[in-house]
Amino acid sequence: MAMTQSNTAIFSRPESMQSTVTHYCPGCTHGVIHRLVAEAIDEIGARDRTVGVAPVGCSVLAYNYFNCDFLEAAHGRAPAFATGFKRLRPDMIVFTYQGDGDLASIGMGEIVHAANRGEKFTTIFVNNAVYGMTGGQMAPTTLPGQVTSTCPVGRNANEVGYPIRMAELLSTLVTPGYIERVAVHTPKHIINARKAIRRAFQYQAENRCYSMIEVLSTCPTNWGKTPEEAVKWLDKEMAAYYPIKCFKDSVREGNK
Amino acid sequence: MARILMKGNEAIAEAAIRAGAEGYFCYPITPQSEVAEYLAKRMPEVGGVFLQGESEVAVGNMLFGAASTGKRVFTTSSSPGISLMQEAISYIAGAHLPVVFVNIMRAGPGLGGILPAQSDYFQSVKGGGHGDYRLLVLAPSTVQEAVDLMMLAFDLADKYLNPVMVIGDGLIGQMMEAVEFPDSDPKQNRVNLEERKWAATGAKGRDPVIIKSLFLDPLELEENSLLMDKKYEQMKKEEVRYELYKVSAKNELLVVSYGTVARICQTVIDELESEGVSVGLFRPITLFPFPEKEIYREAKKKNIKTVLTVEMSTGQMVEDVERAIIGAKPVKFFGRTGGIVPNPEEIQGKVLELIGSMKKRSTSSRKRK
Numbered sequence: 149m150a151m152t153q154s155n156t157a158i159f160s161r162p163e164s165m166q167s168t169v170t171h172y173c174p175g176c177t178h179g180v181i182h183r184l185v186a187e188a189i190d191e192i193g194a195r196d197r198t199v200g201v202a203p204v205g206c207s208v209l210a211y212n213y214f215n216c217d218f219l220e221a222a223h224g225r226a227p228a229f230a231t232g233f234k235r236l237r238p239d240m241i242v243f244t245y246q247g248d249g250d251l252a253s254i255g256m257g258e259i260v261h262a263a264n265r266g267e268k269f270t271t272i273f274v275n276n277a278v279y280g281m282t283g284g285q286m287a288p289t290t291l292p293g294q295v296t297s298t299c300p301v302g303r304n305a306n307e308v309g310y311p312i313r314m315a316e317l318l319s320t321l322v323t324p325g326y327i328e329r330v331a332v333h334t335p336k337h338i339i340n341a342r343k344a345i346r347r348a349f350q351y352q353a354e355n356r357c358y359s360m361i362e363v364l365s366t367c368p369t370n371w372g373k374t375p376e377e378a379v380k381w382l383d384k385e386m387a388a389y390y391p392i393k394c395f396k397d398s399v400r401e402g403n404k
Numbered sequence: 405m406a407r408i409l410m411k412g413n414e415a416i417a418e419a420a421i422r423a424g425a426e427g428y429f430c431y432p433i434t435p436q437s438e439v440a441e442y443l444a445k446r447m448p449e450v451g452g453v454f455l456q457g458e459s460e461v462a463v464g465n466m467l468f469g470a471a472s473t474g475k476r477v478f479t480t481s482s483s484p485g486i487s488l489m490q491e492a493i494s495y496i497a498g499a500h501l502p503v504v505f506v507n508i509m510r511a512g513p514g515l516g517g518i519l520p521a522q523s524d525y526f527q528s529v530k531g532g533g534h535g536d537y538r539l540l541v542l543a544p545s546t547v548q549e550a551v552d553l554m555m556l557a558f559d560l561a562d563k564y565l566n567p568v569m570v571i572g573d574g575l576i577g578q579m580m581e582a583v584e585f586p587d588s589d590p591k592q593n594r595v596n597l598e599e600r601k602w603a604a605t606g607a608k609g610r611d612p613v614i615i616k617s618l619f620l621d622p623l624e625l626e627e628n629s630l631l632m633d634k635k636y637e638q639m640k641k642e643e644v645r646y647e648l649y650k651v652s653a654k655n656e657l658l659v660v661s662y663g664t665v666a667r668i669c670q671t672v673i674d675e676l677e678s679e680g681v682s683v684g685l686f687r688p689i690t691l692f693p694f695p696e697k698e699i700y701r702e703a704k705k706k707n708i709k710t711v712l713t714v715e716m717s718t719g720q721m722v723e724d725v726e727r728a729i730i731g732a733k734p735v736k737f738f739g740r741t742g743g744i745v746p747n748p749e750e751i752q753g754k755v756l757e758l759i760g761s762m763k764k765r766s767t768s769s770r771k772r773k
Contacts, residue, residue, distance in 0.1 A: 196608035201469070202616075211614045217604040219472050220616035222495050225465035228457065232469030233604070235453045236427050236477070240606060258465070261458035 162186035164195045166215045175368035175375025178206060178274065180332045182213050184342050185243065185272055188349040189216065198241040199233060201226045203255075205247035206280040224255025227262035230269045241352055242269035248289040249279040252312050256288075259318070263358050266323040270348045271360040273314060276367040277386060284370030288312045291389055296370070311389065315362045319395040325357020325403075328394040331364040331387065333379045344394070356399055364390055407584045412547045413438035413480075413577040416506060416570075419554035420478050421446055422585055424593025425504075427453040427477035429466040431485060434518045435574045436508035439480040450590045460485040464492025471501040472615050474603025476558050476595060478504035482574075483512050483524050487532070493567055494533030497632065498617030500602070502561035504554070505539075506570045508577035511716075511743040519743025520574030522663055525720035528569045529692045536629045538636045539569040540643065541691040543662045547581035553689070555586070560643065562595070564635045565602070571691070573716055575664040575745065640693040649673065651684035651702055656759050658703055660686045660725050661714040664745075669714055671748045672755065682707075683755060691721070696728035704732045710758045714751055715739045 161167060164186035172178045189198050198216040202208050204223035211218030221229035226244035234242045251259050251273050259271070278296055279285040285298040289311045293302040303311075315329045326348055330341035341363060348359035364386050368378040410418070417439045420428070428447055430440040440456065447454035453470075457463040463479055470477040481489065486507045496503050507528065511521035526532075528541045540560050544550035550572055557568040597605055604613045619625035649666075650673050651658070661669045666687040673683045686702055688695050703711050711733050713722040722737045729735055738754040740746040 197606040199472075199604045199606070208618060211612070211616070215612060216607050217613045218615075219469065219604055220499075220614075220618055221468065222465055222491055225462070225468075225492070228462040228465035229469035229472075231455070231457075231462075232427070232429060232466035232477070233472055234469075235455055235466075236470050236473045236475050257458055258462050261462065 162190045164189040164198070164215050166213055168212055171209060171212070172206065173369040175366055175378055176206075177332045177365045180338060181272065181274060181341075181363050181365065182210065184332070184338070184345045185245070186214060187342065188346040189241070191346055192241070192349050192353045194241040194349070194353060197239065198243070201230045201233070201242065201244040203244070203246040203250035205250050207245055207247060207274065208281070210245050224250050224253070225258055226250070227255065227258040227267070227271065231262050231265070231267045234267055234269045238268065238355070241349065243272060243349070244269065245272045246274065247280065248273070248275045248277065249287045252288040252314050259314070260321075263318050263324040263360065264321050266325070266358045268352055268355055268358065270352050272345065273360055273362040274365045275314070275362055275390065276365040277311070278367050278370045280367050280370055284367075291385055295372075313390060315360065315395050318360055323358065324360065324396065325398040326351055326359040327396045329362040329364065329390060329392050331382065331392050333364070333366060333382045337392070351399055362390075364392065407582045409580055410547065410583050411438060411578065411580045412550055412572065413508065414442045415547050415551050415583050416480065416554055416577070417442040417446065418585060419551040420504070420558070421450055421452070421590045422588055422593065423555045423558040424476050424590060424595065425452065425478050425558065426475040426594060427470045429455050429457055429463045429470065429477070429479050431457055431460045431463050431481065433482045433485045435510055436480050436482050436506070436577050438577070439506070460488035461491065464489035467503045468492050468496050468499070468501065471496060471503045472604045474595060474597045474600035474605065476502070476562075478506065480506040480508065482508050482510045483521070484515060486524065486527065490533035493539070494535050494537060495617050496567050497533075497537035497539070498535060498628070499615050500565040501567070501615070502565055503567045504557045504561055504570065505567060506554075506572070509571055509573050511741060517743040518574070520664070520716060520745060521741060521743060522573050522665065522716040523718075523720065523741060524571060525691065525715070525717060528571050529694070529724070537632055538692055539567050540564065540639055540693075541569045541571060543571050543689060543691050544576055545663050545666050545687065547576065547579065548583045550576055551583050551585060564639065566635055571663070573663045573665070643690055644693050644695045644698065645689035646695040646698055647687045647689060648702070649685035649687065650677065651686065652682065653705060654682040654707060655684040655705065656681065656707055656709055657683045657755055658686055658708050658711045659683060659714060659755070660688070660699060660711060660721070662688050662691065662721065665714055665716055668746060668748055669751060672752045675748065675752060676755065681756070681759070688721070694724045694728065696724070699725060699728040700730070700732065703729045708733055711735045712755060712758060713737050714746065716745065717741050
């Protein structure tokens, strides 16, 4: 048996990620999603021509994790920010990374119009049904009956309406090319999420269309659950309200 | 290039093209929509970006992103639209990015009206958005000066990596005057991205560029604010601009006025001169930095009894004039607002009232309404 060859690395940190200590809570899936995005950027070979646009929320510090140029937008405005950037630099790869308070509440106008214009960037929409950074307040995505610090007896849909399904909402627009909802709470879901995120970046590299990948994510801290309970709650409750599926892929459907 | 007759809004648009602007983002609003209409045709001719956004909130943030590329970008709007851009302006200032904003002011508050006003002085000069920041504010009084200041605005935004606001009252946008543009290829003035080390051009052979305004460590945030303050101090030393009109040792009164109102004041001063009354005009061109020392220098001259500030507002710049003069002379104010442009007679009436020369002047038209 030849032992002269050194061990071959079969798993390593993507080039588009930095080596750093996480600030995310135990059981939070932001870290997994960051990695999937970094892998996608590596795979299309675009690290040195990619800019990420951070939201306001837990992932405002995303630039501490990615090894590419990173820009910090105002709350909810990442799609407008990314529009301005990408229009002037169509040769670069641009992605926004936004939470549900950022994208589905204060930034609703910006996301709808950027998607509707078919801006050629990619949105990674991390939906954990709560405002994370500010301490677990009700988001537009909070499930009916879900308890948060600003709906202490549970979200009352008669008073504040039902949660907004962003992937479905954007799919009603003619222009956006690729919209899929994925999750990262099991290995199988991670593999599918990886494919979807990779596909979205690939479409951008080919200058095809606007893409949004909605990722269902856990927030054990603000859900008041252990990481294990959080995974179960996502699987049972969130996935029931937010179907995990591809809503639109105009490229594969042959429309782009 | 020959002199041509051009509407202010269109001249502002063309000046930005000549200054090498590569991106323009906008939202329609009276009385400046002609800028957008002009650039919708003109930007594509020079290979630049024209985009009509969904709101002024979005437009401000598009500029934030666009400026991060390192290229020259700008917008034009009018008062209520500029209010909506304050969020982005604060972020752009905090992130040290160069963007040129143009406010063709209409009367406020609220929806107000669509006629000319100067009631956004406080908003432009004193802040508007949150945080310790300043805008470099330029105020043209003619269409030609609007062209010249637009060219300058891009240079100053680049020099200081700070947003610059050009404020013109509605008249600047709407009137037609003869203008001359410098003979230059619009592409000549475009920036060389390789020289812009702060711009997000891709982390090729260098560490990632981070453009941000969040500093959770208070010492870092203070450091950022102090760095900004240093720029503002430098502006005060190097960028003060103003114009004097018929200022002399004989002046009995000094008028301080900016924008098109200053031109009306010139008419008043000419008229008074022919009647043997000596009045001088001090016209600030930069509203920030404000020509404090220079106004003080003129106001403290022996013969000057009173300083009169004339504005299309209920009195905003007058506070800076008072601050500049620090009690050396009485500072009085005359203004019309709501979209009303003051006529020479009413300004003249105020001047004469102040210098106690009302005697023997019987024409009722000269009396203040």
